[in-house]
Amino acid sequence: MCLLIIPYFLFQRRAPKGYKAPKSQNRLFIAAVVLLWLATDWPLGLLGASYLASAHMLQFLLYTMAVAPLLLLGVPEWMARRIAGRLRLYRILGRCAKPVVAGVLFNGILILTHSPWAVDNFRASQFGSFGMDLLWLVAGLLVWIPLVSPIPEHRMTSYPGRMAYLFLSLGVIPAVPGGFLTFASFPLYATYELAPRVHGLGATTDQQLAGLVMKLGGIPIVWGTIVVLMYRWSEISRAEGAEARLLNKSTLPSEDPGQSITDPDQ
């Protein structure tokens, strides 16, 4: 956590002259770090790593649906540009920010990290478990870049496009593996099946719960964001309409003299 928070505030001293970081941005970043800590540390981290498939899924949801977008929203543009420049990530980020690439990468990581092979092998060691958490965070950042990247040119411009992207990449496709978990007749993950039970929760029930978390857990965030995007779109359309009407009004008087000449009634 310190590795994120301390450099963040130290880096802010090097902000361009005259730039004042909005407080809300700092708050979003701190909220992201707190959520990251909650998802990684005891009890959720331990339960997700060794005992419960549902806790594992809750962790995934927190990393990809909450921590990642909040981190992106919490980083100012100048900081993102400098980090991308120093790490020579600008081009790669630009390529990954394409909606199809981001969507495919995110869902590819989602399917890979929820396959029984990956879960049973990665979760077997602390290092593997950490790798899985890191992969989820990277996947979350990738999928949210086209929507809330701090670098404006990496963001999608069209509102309908954003909504469609959000719906497909975060709403529809993750429901497929979620369905597999919910309707599988046997526990798929040996790690959770053969772990001591927590509060008497059976392995199959736990897996069904994990499937439900995967399918339904993201819905409030996905649909909430879609509603916000739709509202903004309608506001912009309304503003554009008003502006067009104003322009029309301002151009009408200049046409009047011509009209008066050609007016047959006069």
Place this chain on the structure above:
Amino acid sequence: MALGEAPPNSCSDSMKSPSQRPTLSSFAVSSKGPYGGVAQLVERFGRIEEARGSIPLTSTSFRKILSRSRGGAARLSTVIFVLLISGCAQTASEGVFAGLEVDRPQIMPDPVLIDTQGQSFSMRADTKGTVRLVYFGFTSCPDICPVHLSQLSDVLARPGLPPNIKVLFVTVDPDNDTPEVMRSFLDQFSSEFIGLTGTKERLLDVQRQFSALIATSAVDENGEAGDIGHDGRVFAFAPDDLGRTQYPHPTRQTTWTRDLPILATLR
């Protein structure tokens, strides 16, 4: 058929040793199909290609098929065929049970212990005609015992499993595992599970009769007894009283649901 022997089926040819197996590179395709499954599949594939008009097949060697210009799809199909067949061979090499099969099936011993009602209980005679799953454990076990029992509880609650299955939990810690303690412990998993106890000597003798590893309690640095090391296997006995399989920790639910119906039919 002896136990552990592969069941006779159509894939048995593919289990020959490598020297006996025809090599693919010199494999001639003929309509007689002398090599069973592989030849038939290749021949069928050949007829499809022949129908397309691309390859005259009946006298074409397998190598030629592979080297054709449309060989990409052909090679891919061939690889898939071979993989399918090798998968079939692997299935054929598996035994009847998914659990550990014993070389010599053992007749179930019939010791008399005390159940959780305080009544004497004859392990074999009182469970005649059922599948008996015998497990030696203790109620304060932190990991293996609760996992085994909850796995069995989940599996036995599944629809379609035969009803004649009894789980016999024999304690290896009679000092702490009184009948009441055992009952409340087993009820967390299933009220149908049978808990059995007895004197220390009697329980040691029962473990020997079942050829189980004898449970021993570990002593910590202060000289106090700690966890108990015990056998992690579930000993399965079919209704014909023979113990053919054992299930170590960890055993997955798929293994149980595969084997229990088979065991239940052995009368």
